[in-house]
Amino acid sequence: MSPLTVLIRLIRSRAAAALVLALLILVAVSLVSGLARRFEGAYDTALRAQLGRALPGTTDLLVSQLGTADPTRRPSSPEEITGSGRTWHGLLAPELSAFVGEAQARVNTLREPVIEGLPNSTRAADQFTDVTWLSGTERHITYVAGGPPAASSPPVKHAKLGLVPSIDLAVSARTAEMMEMKVGTVFFVGTHNLAYSLKISGIWRANDPASPYWARVKRLLEPEIKNIRHSQAFEMWGEGLTGAEGFALLAKSSSTLHYQWGYPVIPAKVTAEHAPSLIGAVKAFEAAVTKHSATGDAASVSSGITPLLEGFLRELGTTQTIMWLVLAALLGVALGVTALAVNLFTDRLEPGFQLMRGRGASPAQLLTLGGLSVAVVTLPPAVAGYLIGVAVPGRTTAVAVAAPVLIGVGAVLFALFGVGRLRPYGARRHDLAGSGTSAPRLVFDGLVVVLAVVGVVLIRQRGLTTDTGDPLTIAAPSLLTLAVSLIVLRLYPYPLRLVSRLAARSTAAVPFLGAAGAARSRALTALPVLILLPATAITVFGSSLSAGLSQAQEEAAWRLTGAGARMAADHPFSAAAVERVRRVAGVEQVLPAFLDTTAQLRDGTPHGIPVTFLAVDLKAYRELVEGSPLGLPAAPTAVPAGWPTPDATPVLAHPQITRLRPPNGLEVRADQGVTLPIAATAALDGFPRITDSPNPLIVGPYSALRDPKPTMLLIRGSGIDPAQLRAAVAEETTHLTALTHEGVLASMTGSPMSGVMHNALLVTVVAMAGYCLIAVLLSLALGSAERTRTASLLRTLGLSGRQARTLTLLEIGPIIGIAAITGLGLGSGLPQVIGAGIDLSGYAGGIPVDHYAFSPVLPGLLALGITALTIAGVSAVTAVSGRRSLGTVLRIGDQE
Amino acid sequence: MTYTDLAAEAVRQKPVFGEHAHILCDNLVRIFKTDGVEVVALQGLDLLIDRGELVAVVGASGSGKSTLLNILSGLDVPTAGLARVAGTDLLTMSGRDRLKYRRETVGFIWQQTARNLIPYLSSLENIRLPMRFAGKRDRKRPAELLDMLGVAHCADRRPAQMSGGEQQRVAIAVALANEPQVILADEPTGELDTETSAEVFGALRRAGSEFGVTVVIVTHDPQVSEQVDRTIGIRDGRTSSETLRRVGDSGTVIAEEYAVLDRVGRLQLPRNFTSALNLERRVRLELERDHIGVWPDRPREEDNE
Structure with missing residues (x-):
């Protein structure tokens, strides 16, 4: 007989309890690991979605340089521009360059007024046409008339301006239509001091007008029309493409040119983890560009990515805090349920272990056997749970890895604690009254209460969504629920004793026995209370938070729209x-x-x-x-x-x-x-x-x-x-604004981060509700043998089956009822206590969420579920015990 | 007697009380304190058992016999007095000594047949378990024990597949696994019928004679005295009587009950004796030539008439 055989036989003899434990470990690990990964994945998705939803081009890193200095020193050919682009790229920090795509280089004139030569039948007050050279145009346009700008055109003579240089220009079909240009049209732009003629060499269409390539050069596709303030007049501002020759001609003239290199940030490569370092890298790039261009034309970097990332990080801060809250609560309750299941398992092992202890097994041998048996039961589901968690799309985090270890090690420690408390068979005297509370336990309870109060005060003063992520404030809601549970555990026997005294006066025996039993079954009820109360509290808290957020978003949408719909124009x-x-x-x-x-x-x-x-x-x-x-x-x-x-x-x-x-x-x-x-x-x-x-x-x-x-x-x-x-x-x-209330609300609720938040709260609520029900079931299973023995003994004294059921219900009902009701009350009160510290305004269009709705539906359903399950469980337990022979039950249970 | 003789007498080694006893309890006191209430379970109990004896300790519920058994098992520590089993002082044992004591010195048998054996192990495996705990590896002993106790056919059976008597005999084998010097049995036949009980007692007697093991059986059944060499009665936390079993000249078993006289001369009179003569508070003693007479402190009415 190898120790392994004993171990396997031991586990097989308690297969049902082992199966319950394994299943709970599997669920707990996969839930926590999976959620942690899912959250990280959701943050990344949210960031990519935000980057993707930003107006095209706004997140590009744009290096701008105004070429006003010596025309002989500024870039005058596509090669020189590309070279400068490479120089700027070299200044990018490695953590930034990995996310940056190929540069788009552009050189353009600065709002050149049309002097003469265009019909202007639209009666635009002013017309402007800029000449642009843009890298990579040949891949993005198709000529519909004429052709690309020619290598060179001879200068053109103008009556007033004299001989002016001529540049070929290719314009989009829409520009040609709106500004009444045709192939061959020649017109004059600039000022009287520095004028040149533009000749339309060709008309093109963009292959894909929606491509990000055009995002920053929209005027190339269609002239911009601007209303002139306080008048009915407008101006029209077009732009056309020139070739390398035209660009060289411009560069060598004394006209001011605007150079731009746009580096697109590729959303698919960015993750939430990178966001903080990216902000720093962009700042470093700005400084590097400024420093590099200090001797020539000043260059600067502009990008919408920094405010976007900063906004994202603000939202992420809130979300992560809530996620931490959720995970901490979930992990706490999962550990509690695991402890309960381990307790159930070791409870079933107890007679055998007591006998082994009596037969000379040392505490270390029993601890090894107990620890190993729980480890054997725990390890496979913990690994399986982790693998299930890994299958969830997302990114692995420390929590996802730590969860299986924590829960697995926790289970083994609980087992060791349980086995360590075993005494040899015969050493425990059941006829002696238990001793009072130990001093260490009192100190522990007091410490939890003090920490919870300090945590809540800190949350109310400093807020929960701080960047520092203080562990005490993160754990405060869980600690608060634990503290209330401990207080309930200390206080609940007193009213029950009062009830039992009152019941003692009546002639009915069952209420008295039930109340007396409920008031004295402390050791048995501690764990269910420690789980049920926090679980119901967090369930209700989560649903209140979710309902409060929904309501705040609804109100915020109304406040931002001002009506069912709103339209405004210049x-x-x-x-x-x-x-x-x-x-x-x-x-x-x-x-x-x-x-x-x-x-x-x-x-x-x-x-x-x-x-x-x-x-x-x-x-x-x-x-x-x-x-x-x-x-x-x-x-x-x-x-x-x-x-x-x-x-x-x-x-x-x-x-x-x-x-x-x-x-x-x-x-x-x-x-x-x-x-x-x-x-x-x-x-x-x-x-x-x-x-x-x-x-x-x-x-x-x-x-x-x-x-x-x-x-x-x-x-x-x-x-x-x-x-x-x-x-x-x-x-x-x-210039028109047209908003609808539904549209604004949809943009709030449809934001990826808001979705993450709602989903997380939903998963938590469902998981916690599930754990509540499991806690009720396990508390029924724990001590069922003892209850069956008592009921059997009483049945020999004339207790009917129905009375036995009522008795069990009266014994278990009060503590489950007290735990559930206190949990529901605490959960409803939590938003008021710590709600002020949670800043959800990021999800409600910047409007503070200062009140949380109490929805009675979920707590009601939960209370109903717990009640139904308790009654069903009690009926099942009494039905099973009723089938067993009284003699067998009493003889097996007899110890003295 | 001269002064020198007195001095010599004073330093001379006297035989110590129970010096050669295998189990010795001297003025054993055990007080339980719970919620401020003291319960005196043992009130100066004296007990001497020799090596290889088969002894029953009997007493009514609450007499202190379970407390005595727990002390002898090393599961409980007396409040005062002396307790020694096979040379081991039970009052000064450390945790490690206690474990060694349970592994090597004593073996246990409990009342509930099902509780003596691990339900998911076979008889052989149950016997090997304490040996394994003690780090012993004797492959033959478990089978030999089963054979000696007449349950060799149960070697591969699990407890559920055996009768109550078989289970208890296997339990005796388990208790003997590590070659203990003492076997402590708590109501080992409490769940068995008379015939099966006799089998179990036979097995215990065999264990005593084969291995020289001292067997102490705690029970509330006075009939057990027929099965053992000596029956020690406990009343109110003290040994009150002893019944010796001997085989008479005619071959019949004669059981004689004695009152126990402790070292300071205290004696417990049987309750039926005291109530028959209405002995209360104090009695009159008179030393006769070969006995001591005990009378009520005041003569009864009818005696005066």
């Missing part, structure tokens, strides 16, 4: 356009308003104050958003007494404005000749964020304007397509 909407908007599917009501983000408030100072002025019928606006979470302030009706200008219009204004009390009153000056004396005394409170302008907002009545023309439309309705709104007014305006 130019007023015509009555016909408004009518077309009214007919868009889903639109129920349209409220015209006037918005000027660059209005001026005259307060007696020489320059006044820049303000945003909104004129809207507040009463109609309030009706428009009725039923939404928006609470609009009522319009002020009267000018307050003592106001310097009694005939002023009462308005709502930013607190910064309402504080003003100039002796001559206030006056708003805005577009469309608006001049409105106002009395700004009522503060805006909870007004939607209808503009991104940092200028303080003033909201006045629409009716106070003389002949107002709407520049903003507030729309009531649902299911509106923003594209249709744009299409309805497309002919009249170029």
Whole structure:
């Protein structure tokens, strides 16, 4: 008989308990490892999605150099430009160069006005045409007329400008159409001091206009039309391509040239882990470029990647903190359930081990046997769980590796602890009362409570989403639940003893026995309470957080949109356009308003104050958003007494404005000749964020304007397509904002990080709910033999089967009920206690999430599930024990 | 007697109490303290058992016999007194000594047949287990033990496949595995019928005679006295009586009950004797030529008449 045989027989003899343990280890390890990997993967996906969703070209590293110095020293050929590009690339830090693609080099003139030669039947006030050389154009365009710019063209003579150099230019079909150019068209650009002629050599189409190649050179595809402020006029700004010769000609002239090298960052290669080092590397690159160009034309680096990464890291900080919270809670509860399962396993091993101890096994031999048996049961599922975790797409982190080790080692340690407490058979006297609580245990309990309180105070003071990731604050919610569990464990027998005393007065025996049993079964109930309470608390906390986030996103979407949909433009909407908007599917009501983000408030100072002025019928606006979470302030009706200008219009204004009390009153000056004396005394409170302008907002009545023309439309309705709104007014305006509440909400909830957060909370809630139910089942299984013996003994005294069931329910029910109810209460209270420390505004458009909704659905379902499971379990246990012969049960259980 | 004689008498070595006893308990006291309440389980118990004796310790529930067994097993430590088994002082044992004691000096048999054996091991494997714990490897001994105890046919059976008597005899073999000097048995026949009990006692007696093992059986069944050499009665934490079993001239077994006189001359009178004569608080003693007479402190009414 080898020790291995004993080990295998030992495990096989307790196959059911071993199977439960193995399954729980498998679930726990795969859950924690898988989630940790999934989170990391999700962070990477979120970062790539953010990089991918950024406007094309905005995340490129752009080196710009204004070539104004000596024309003989600046690059004048494609080779020289490419060479400079390589020089800049050499300055990239290795951690950055790995993520950077091939450079796109560009040289262009700076907004050259068209002097003569183009028809301009569009009546553009001004026309500009820039000459551009762009690397790699031959791969991205196809000529539809004419051909590439010729090697050289002879100078052209102009009546006023004299003999000017001529450069061939190839333009896009759209540019040719809009600026009325044909192959062979010759026109003059520049200034009278430095002019040159451009000759259209060919007309092309982009092979793929949506390609990122065109992202930074959109004017090459289509001229830009700009409205001229405070007038109906506009300007048209086109751009064309020239060849190496044309570029050399320009470079040698004295015209100012703009050199650019764009290095695209390849999203697929970037991971969240790299984000912090990338920010540093970009800064280092900026410094290196500045330093390198110190002797010649100054070069600078610009890129949208730094703010994007910084924003991402801010969001990541919050998400990671919540994920840490979730993983810590999950790991804690998983360890607790593992301890419970190990307890169940070692409990079943106890008689054999006691006998072995009595037969001369040393504690070390039993510890080895117990530890090995649990290790044999634990190791395969821990490895399998890890492999399942590895199969989850994502990136391996320390937590993913540590989870199986922690849970596996934890299981073995629990087993060693359990086996270490065994006494030889016969040494334990069951007829002696147990001793009181040990001093070390009291100190431990006290320490947990103190740490939990300190952690909560720290969270409330400093917030949870700090960069430092303080382990105490991360563990604080779990510690708090543990502390409450320990307090419940200490206090719960007292009310039950009171109940048992009351029950003792009644003639019914079952309630008395049940209450007395429940109040005394402390050792048996400790672990289930330590699991059930934190698990229910974290479940409810997670669901509250998730529900709070959803509600905050909904409210934030309303506040950012200001109505079901909102449209704003630089130019007023015509009555016909408004009518077309009214007919868009889903639109129920349209409220015209006037918005000027660059209005001026005259307060007696020489320059006044820049303000945003909104004129809207507040009463109609309030009706428009009725039923939404928006609470609009009522319009002020009267000018307050003592106001310097009694005939002023009462308005709502930013607190910064309402504080003003100039002796001559206030006056708003805005577009469309608006001049409105106002009395700004009522503060805006909870007004939607209808503009991104940092200028303080003033909201006045629409009716106070003389002949107002709407520049903003507030729309009531649902299911509106923003594209249709744009299409309805497309002919009249170029700079248009069209937002719908659904669209804004979708962009918030659809953000990859928000998805990660919601999924993580959902998984946690489901896992914790599962663990709650497992804890109930295991607590029923633990000590079932003892309960069966007691019930059998009582059945010999005349206890009926039904009474036995009630008795078991009364014994187990109170502690499970107390744990579950306290857990539900604690979970509902946790958002109030630590919610202030969790900054979820990043997921709600920057609007702080300051209140968490309590949804009774999940706690209700959980409570229902726990109750149903307890009753079902109790019925099963009593049914099984009822089938066994009383004599057998009593004889096997008899010890003395 | 001169002063010199007295001095010589004082330094002369007297035989120590129980010097040659295999099991010795001298004025053994065990007090349990729980929640401030003291329970005196043993109140100065004296016990002497010689090597190779087969002794039963009997007593009612609560008399202190389980406490005595736990002390002899090395599972419990007395509050005061002396306890020595096979030369091992049970009061001064370290944890390591205790383990060695359990492995080499004593073997145990408990009442519940199923609890004596590991259910998932065969009889042979059950016997090898304590040997393995003690680091011994004697391949023949387990089979020899089974053979000697008449359960060789059970070698490869697991406990569930054996009768109660077979299980207890295998348990005796397990207890003998490491060649102990003492076997302590707690109600070893408590679950068995008379016939099977006799088999088990036969096996224990054989173990005693074959290996010279001292066997102590703790039981509440006074009938056991018929099966053992000596029965020691315990009452209220003290040894109260002894029943000696001897074979008479006619070949019949004669069992004679004696009261125990301790070293300071204390004697426990049987309860039925004291109640029959209404002996209370104090008695009158008179030394006669060959015995001591015990009378109530006040003559009874009928005696006066």
